[in-house]
Amino acid sequence: MIKRVDELPAVLTCFAYRREYFAEMEGMLATVREHHPDWPIVAGRGPVEGFDLPTLEVESPLGKSYWTIPVPLELDGSENDWLRVVRVKGWWLAQVWRNCAGLVDADFCRVVWADADARFNGALDIEVEPDAEVVAGPWWHDREGKGLDTICSGLLLFQGAKEGVVGEILNQWSSNCLAQIRNLPVQNKPWPDSDQEVLTEVLGSFSNSAASFSLIKLEMDKYVGYPIKDGKLVKRALVDSWYMIDKMRLPETREAAWPPPEEYRRTAAIGTPLPGWNPDDDRRE
Amino acid sequence: MNIMYIVQHWPSLFETYMCREVQWMKNRGHKVAVVSLGSEGPMGFRGVSGYIDPSALGLDEVPVLRLEAKHLSKDEMAGEANSFARRHNADLIDAHFAREPAEVACDVHAASGIPFTVRMRGGDVHSNTSPKLGSIVDRASAICPVSQFLADVLVGRRKLKSAPNGIPADVSPGKLRVLPYNLSAKYLSREPAKQSDDVQIVGSIGRLVPLKRFQDIIAAVAGLSREFPGLRLLIIGGGVLEADLLEQARRLGVADRVEITGFKSWDETMHLAGRFHIYVQPSELEGFCLTAVEAAFKGVPLVLSRTGIHEECVEPGTNGYLFDAGDVAALRGHLRSLLSAGANRRREMGSASLEIAGGRFSEENVMPRIESVFQSAISGAALPS
Structure with missing residues (x-):
């Protein structure tokens, strides 16, 4: 029987690597707690000082722990920092699946990832067969047919048996992301390619295998909606996405006053101008 | 510290x-x-x-x-x-x-x-x-x-x-x-396991892998089945040899007396072990073998191969017997002794198991x-x- 995911137990997870993301993630988690008060949360913050390798402090109902990312990130202030940190996501989700998914069921896992800059305006309504192997995420359709279709990893749902095909997908995604952190690939997309392109490729390879899973392609506007147009708040999605990438990807934008204050994001009426908006600074529109 | x-x-x-x-x-x-x-x-x-x-x-x-x-x-x-x-x-x-x-x-x-x-x-x-x-x-x-x-x-x-x-x-x-x-003393039974002259369940616990030699217990039990019509074998565990062991029991004519449970959680295992009247561990090689201690905590006589912790679990003649791994005749002989000794004697030996194991492994x-x-x-x- 199909159910909405908000009627099912799930682990919500995210990590914030670099201090700029800490408050951002807190804001996201507050909206998750509001709409999914029963979901256990696994949240990481890093880097923790004093370790040679990049290490995150992890809080969950299981207690406090430290997870060491098994590759050096070698952050040097360049754009590569962002390209490496986002790829930690694949490894992180495989770890959560392995170590924490039992928080809701010993053998069957359901894990939801939300980016730190996501804000939930309601409970997730993704519909799933509760015991099926499922990957769900917003899907970008390449209307020009260049083969660039991709899952968008700002919000993801993974569901399946602990040792099932979705677990294998996560392990493969993790391995590929770690390999790319060590050796960043040449950028060959119209946008900076990241963990989501790695996941798209892995999903493609598993779609061609005998192992069976369902890929649910969610509407982007609803699940990673961008609320701003022409310097104004124009809409609210079920999950808003506030594009920290605009601040954190390039070295020259890291001091930018972005995203807007939390209060604006949560309470501003439709049509409210962005505080301090300058059309000349707007890169997204 | x-x-x-x-x-x-x-x-x-x-x-x-x-x-x-x-x-x-x-x-x-x-x-x-x-x-x-x-x-x-x-x-x-x-x-x-x-x-x-x-x-x-x-x-x-x-x-x-x-x-x-x-x-x-x-x-x-x-x-x-x-x-x-x-x-x-x-x-x-x-x-x-x-x-x-x-x-x-x-x-x-x-x-x-x-x-x-x-x-x-x-x-x-x-x-x-x-x-x-x-x-x-x-x-x-x-x-x-x-x-x-x-x-x-x-x-x-x-x-x-x-x-x-x-x-x-x-x-x-x-x-x-x-x-x-x-093991915590809270798992130590207050009394030895109840024994019966009508039904005797020989039990064993472990992964069904060659090193554990579960085939020896099946062979020993098969050799005693005519003498002891109430004899049963309960193996708690799963593994690669499950089908082979069931086939062996069928071949030896004791399929109706042998039950293999498959993998069980610790809680389920301890619950099922409460049905044992005699515990056997025939392993070729062990480092410890916690299951022998767990069985001893249930208050049953033990028949264990000479490996791992087994020699520290058993005082021969007091709470059980030891044998060399692979010596099916010796294993059968010890089981025959215990089965022939009667329910009261087995209960006394189970009581001794509680004392020995509780003192050494709590x-x-x-x-x-x-x-x-x-x-x-x-x-x-x-x-x-």
């Missing part, structure tokens, strides 16, 4: 004694931290799911460093473990067991001077020794096999058919102490010994005898 445990995987469903030890040390007021190397556990348990909630054991406040052995070099693991040891002001590192955890502990000791102790289980000594075993036993403050059998194999007092590399090892007698696995008796070894390792004093 500030103790930092280094383990293969935390928390592990199949090594719950670790959780209990950490809990016990914490309750004694010691500060405890855990480094989980994320390496594989015992082969036979791969693919078997399970989950432990540390908060249910009061362990959610224990800081844990999670590493992934398959992606990290030994140097990287030692570096991270050393940073974690500094963060927690560790006085002592306790490595479970003498493979990767002890190798990392040895490297952290070399870099930091923090003393370390090593727990040794079966595979570490009798089959899959660390290539660094020599350095480990040389530098550790205490080497602690889980049974006297393993201690004897380690130092060459007891010979195996085929000894792995590094065995026997040159271990100073002053640093060798046996620290057995243990958490309440073993944990203080572990604590004393740790304290001596930190202070540099001679280890307690």
Whole structure:
């Protein structure tokens, strides 16, 4: 029987690597707690000082722990920092699946990832067969047919048996992301390619295998909606996405006053101008 | 004390004694931290799911460093473990067991001077020794096999058919102490198992792999089936040999008397073990064999092969018998003795099992010994005898 995911137990997870993301993630988690008060949360913050390798402090109902990312990130202030940190996501989700998914069921896992800059305006309504192997995420359709279709990893749902095909997908995604952190690939997309392109490729390879899973392609506007147009708040999605990438990807934008204050994001009426908006600074529109 | 445990995987469903030890040390007021190397556990348990909630054991406040052995070099693991040891002001590192955890502990000791102790289980000594075993036993403050059998194999007092590399090892007698696995006395039955002259269930627990020699029990039971019409065999466990063992029972005409349960959780296993009247463990080789102790805690007579902890579990004639692994005739003979002895005598022997195992393997008796070894390792004093 199909159910909405908000009627099912799930682990919500995210990590914030670099201090700029800490408050951002807190804001996201507050909206998750509001709409999914029963979901256990696994949240990481890093880097923790004093370790040679990049290490995150992890809080969950299981207690406090430290997870060491098994590759050096070698952050040097360049754009590569962002390209490496986002790829930690694949490894992180495989770890959560392995170590924490039992928080809701010993053998069957359901894990939801939300980016730190996501804000939930309601409970997730993704519909799933509760015991099926499922990957769900917003899907970008390449209307020009260049083969660039991709899952968008700002919000993801993974569901399946602990040792099932979705677990294998996560392990493969993790391995590929770690390999790319060590050796960043040449950028060959119209946008900076990241963990989501790695996941798209892995999903493609598993779609061609005998192992069976369902890929649910969610509407982007609803699940990673961008609320701003022409310097104004124009809409609210079920999950808003506030594009920290605009601040954190390039070295020259890291001091930018972005995203807007939390209060604006949560309470501003439709049509409210962005505080301090300058059309000349707007890169997204 | 500030103790930092280094383990293969935390928390592990199949090594719950670790959780209990950490809990016990914490309750004694010691500060405890855990480094989980994320390496594989015992082969036979791969693919078997399970989950432990540390908060249910009061362990959610224990800081844990999670590493992934398959992606990290030994140097990287030692570096991270050393940073974690500094963060927690560790006085002592306790490595479970003498493979990767002890190798990392040895490297952290070399870099930091923090003393370390090593727990040794079966595979570490009798089959899959660390290539660094020599350095480990040389530098550790205490080497602690889980049974006297393993201690004897380690130092060459007891010979195996085929000894792995590094065995026997040159271990100073002053640093060798046996620290057995243990069970809380709350699991010790108040009374011996009820016995019957009508039905007698011979039980055994374990992974269905060749080393456990479950085929010997089936053969022994088949040889007694005509003499003892109430005789049954209950094997709690699963594994690669399940179909072969059932086929053997069918071939020997005792299929209706043999039940194999498949893998069960610990709670389910303990519940099912409550049906046993006699416990048999015919293993070729064990490092410890906790199931024999668990059965003894149920208050049944024991028939055990001479390996692992078995010789410490049984006082022959008092609470059971010992035999050489593979000697089906001896096993059958011991079972015949127990079955012929009658329910009252078996009950007396079950009572003796409670006394012997409760005294030697209860958490309440073993944990203080572990604590004393740790304290001596930190202070540099001679280890307690």
